[in-house]
Amino acid sequence: MTGSDPPKVPATAKGEATRAFLLRTAAQVFAERGYAATTQNDLIAASGLTKGAFYFYFRTKSELALAVLQDQQARWLSQIGERVLAEAKAADQLRVLVPAMLELISTDPGAWSVTRLTKELSADPEVAEQVCKPMVEWVAFVADLVRRGQTDGDLRTGLDPGSVAAVLVGAFDGLKSLTDILEPTERAAFGFTERVQTLLAIVELALMNSPAPTGSGGDVR
Template identity: 35%
Template sequence: MATRRALLETAARLFAERGYAGTSVNDMSTRSGRTSGAVYFHYASKEGIALAVVEDAFATWPRLRARYTDRSVPPLDRLVSLSFEIAHALVEDTVVRAGARLWAERDTIDASLPDPFALWTAATTRLLTQARAAGHLAHRVRPAVAAPALVRAFFGLCTLTEALEDRRLVATRLADWWHITLPLFQHDIDSTGVLSRVQAERTASGTVPAPQRVTAGTTARHPTAVP
């Protein structure tokens, strides 16, 4: 299992850096220090490795359930917190980053990759439904309609921020987006309160750094509070 995992993580790094077409099994062998035979022993094909990378964390999100099922936290707070957790993984987790790139390149892969948005959308629908039951959601918002739109807008924001600006800015742009979006969903508008609570929880947990302000052309990180 340790060798299989090491090979998957090596493949993920290469896929994240070079994409599917730019990565070969020989590359994986060289980078991992193992033979091509060892790679094929654990994975039958390059397509099989790509599928395993996508399924590992990007499409199945093993940490997702614990993040959104804590009923002691208001549902909209959980939704926002979950978005920051996923955004952080898309920026910092090599396997997740590789999964996202492979899914974007799925037409070049001779394998059926799972829909990575199904679980996100189901979780978002459930949280919006809980928010409605708690009286926190605006009456005009229909959870089953709003959830797919939120998930797609969120993923587009993460993708375009990295492509057009700097991936270290994703958390900051996400906070800006929630400031705009939350008032459209909340029954009693309190976007600043939700974001402040989420940021306090993230900081207290120590698992996710604060959003970054990055000046173009620099590499320094400057933590700031959520706007």
């Protein structure tokens, strides 16, 4: 895929629905297997389309993977952002951030394709800038919560908001990768949620100046 040869954009509602279906299906496949271990034939088989129909929408695996990544990243930013910003105070927004992420992951099996695809595709110099931009936006989103919480006096000062945000985002993604290694498949979801609860407790103790309000939604168990 090159900048002068963009993917086809469906002109009909049916075409848009088919493209959306392909993105959801491919996201699940990439989340389960990773980019490198997934072949174009795997993606075609999972879609149930003929090769001709599949290639009308996406001509290469990398083209489809980039589209999946952009779609999933937009979903993270919009859906999680909507729930987080429903809270009035920045500290409470930070508290509901991780539960909102866990909820998205539990309802969308392909959501974890973001982590794998970002890591694998960022190594490709042709698409690295496109791949990394949404992650930069995501870290900036979290950094803004930290910065406003510090200004409000609810979060401890003395730590750089950008650095705090990078650590929190990295810890969340890293816990998923670690859980994939440590836990059998049938226990992975529970093990991940349990470890994220520990991360939330650490954040509360290390960053917050005031206790969480009763029934704040910070506990997703």
